[in-house]
Amino acid sequence: MLVAHTVRSCCTGSMTQDLEAPASQARPAAQPRITVGAYLATRLVQLGAPHLFGLPGDFNLSLLDEMLAIDGVEWVGCTNELNAAYAADGYARIRRGIGAVVTTFGVGELSAINGVAGSFAEDVPVVQITGMPSTAAQSAGALLHHTLADGAFDHFVRAYEQVTAASVVVRTATAPADIDRILLTALNESKPVYLGIPADVAVSLVSAANLRSPLEPFGSNARQLQRFTEALRQAVFTAPSAAVLVGPRVHRRQLEPVIRSLAEAPGVYIATQSGSKAILDESHPASVGTYLGAHTRTEAARRAIDEAPLLILAGTIMSDLLTGFFTHRFNPDDAVELAVTWARVGETTFFGIQLEDSLRVLNDVLQDARLDPLASIDPGRPLVAPGGAGTTPLDHEAFWPAVQGFLSPNTVLVAEAGTAFFGAIDLTLPDNSDLLGQPVWSSIGYTLPATLGVCIAEPSKRAVLIIGDGSAQLTVQELATILHRGLTPVILLLNNGGYTIERAIQSPSAVYQDVTPWNYTALPAAFGAADRAVTLTVRTRDELAEALAMASSTTDKAVLIEVMLPALDSPRLLTALGEGLSSANAPVGAGATTLAPA
Structure with a gap:
């Protein structure tokens, strides 16, 4: 469904040719046309990301005018581009989807790059949209403001290549495909992406045909998923119990309902890394709380993970602050590992498997396995206010x-x-x-x-x-x-x-x-x-x-x-x-x- 916008139509051929065509000859209906800026905005609305965080600049004004003409799109003007990138990141995490930040070329996008790098490190699908000088100015190597005055316009897109999963400077001829490919990369990989849109391209007309079908993440490879299921079933059915360590990538993929279902399976403990704390309500009987290696609140909760007969790592990141400075006692190589786009059982890695599917399979297998019931684990009592006079200085x-x-x-x-x-x-x-x-x-x-x-x-x-x-x-x-x-x-x-x-x-x-x-x-x-x-x-x-x-x-x-x-x-x-x-x-x-x- 197209979001409401003034859609312009283009007919091929001159008026003379039209008049001379035989009356009986049926002509195909003209395809609806839409500007590149409006096309991009429509895609963002379809993806549940209608809010644009950013700042205006002369190279993105036409782009913004086109994007804001789409019903439902809302501008969130920020005080600087770094803050806009941070805001888009926070929005995407809680929205469980894409966040969008719009900046101008050079000075604006460089201010935002630290925020986008953080999105890359933490698997947040933010789309950085840069309004660029016109294609004519770029082709001529014009010495424009906001450039390095060297006639080159690819410095900053090359910088963004280091902190995004995909980047492109959009051309009119391929704009719908460019935009869809980049947004699909963000969806599939839970990583930020970069779209550079020259001022003239932003207002150019392209086909709106693709917009009839909303973008959807790619599914898993059926053969690989079958092989993974067989290997996982063998691993689970030979274990007396299991523990699942849930990382922040599960949150990014909106998979909290699957974790809640996993927690109902007999013989399963659920722990979270600090980046995904409370992905399962901490009051749940299967929850052992937040795992931080030697710094886990209680020894019992730590041992539930470190000594698990079968440990499943779901969307985890084994970084210093998420492992208690590498004080975990389990060997990740011995665990079943479910990543965003692949899964591993033992020494076999199955590529082309989305985390949504591997977690679904895990849930089905654990429900069928009906492992031995586990003893209750106290992950640590809530903090209790200490005694002392109310006038005591705070600490x-x-x-x-x-x-x-x-x-x-x-x-x-x-x-x-x-x-x-x-x-x-x-x-x-x-x-x-x-x-x-x-x-x-x-x-x-x-x-x-x-x-x-x-x-x-x-x-x-x-x-x-x-x-x-x-x-x-x-x-x-x-x-x-x-x-x-x-x-x-x-x-x-x-x-x-x-x-x-x-x-x-x-x-x-x-x-x-x-x-x-x-x-x-x-x-x-x-x-x-x-x-x-x-x-x-x-x-x-x-x-x-x-x-x-x-x-x-x-x-x-x-x-x-x-x-x-x-x-x-x-x-x-x-x-x-x-x-x-x-x-x-x-x-x-x-x-x-x-x-x-x-």
Whole structure:
């Protein structure tokens, strides 16, 4: 179905030829035509991604005009291109689909490339759309602004080739095929892609015929899927029980319902990596919580994975922060592994198998196998608020239990890399909640613009952002967009006077660990939105409790709570992992440890 747009028709042949044609000769009806910009926008609407995050620039204005002429497309203007890329990433994660960022050539797309690189590292299908100079200007090697003044226009698309799964500079003659191929790559591989669209191409007319059929991800190779099923069945039916370690790629592929079904199979434990925490409600009997190697909250939960008779890795990423700095005791080579586009059982790899299909097969096999029932495992009790006077200054020991008590079902908890993320991992999230973070790319400042994307993608859930002062100073301008769009997240800004995670690694008193002091609670007023937010600063346990109670009852405004914490204080996991972070950065021969499975 075509989205409403002014569709122009072109008839072949001149008027004279038409008049001279025999009356009895039937002519084929003219195919509907649509501009390239409108074609792209229609595809995004069909894919459930009607929001465009970005900034205007002279090379993308015609493109934007064409895209915004499509019914349902909505512009989300951001304060800079990096923030727009972060917002599109957060949107895509919660929407479980594609996010789109639109920039101008050169200066705009280079500002966004860090955000797109993060999407690549964390398997988020963001489409970077760059408005480029006209094909004539490029062919002539014109020395235009926003270029390197060398007559070359391929520098930046080549840069994007390093951080995207596919890229193309669109030509009018092949535009529908170019756009469809690139978007299908994003869908199939859960990776970002790049579309460069010259200004003249954006307004050129192309056939709209392809738009009659929405894009769909490719299926698995039937023969390979059959062979995989046979190998998996043999592995499962010879094991007394099984454990499934679920990674963030399952979340990217919208496969939470399959995990919930897996959890109902007898004899199956489910653990998650921190990048996919709460993909299964943590209250479920089969859930053993978040697995972090030696830093898993309880020994019983750790052993459920490390000592599983049969371990299945589903969409996992075996990186440092997701394995507790490689302190996992299982050998990944011995596990069944389900990746986005392939699967492995023992030493045999089956290519051309989508994660959707391999997980479906796993579910069918486990339900049929009816493995031995497992003993209940306590993954770790929720944090309990410590005793002590309510006027005691805040620290992490008091802060995180208070947050645990504040969270309610249907929440998206957004936790910034560092102190916030490591504290959030130890929380037990309420049912139907998500944890959004960036444990692989870990670019500080990501989460505040990502919260914008989260609020737009899933307005039925309330976003709760926990971010440090150092991180906030990178991207806090996007708070203005959040407020002026009438969005109502709760923001807990941890003010500890600098980069606590870096202090935990090395040189805690170094001058570069400090950040300039800001009046954070004055930011909504500075952004011209004082009436759209409630702001507080808290220093004691009682003040925090009162502020969180206020946040719970305030749903028509954003809430910004500045939480004053000691500079060198940190949550449990950050303290435990600080040694691993420090060791990873130590020079060879200076006491560095080998980062390998324990």
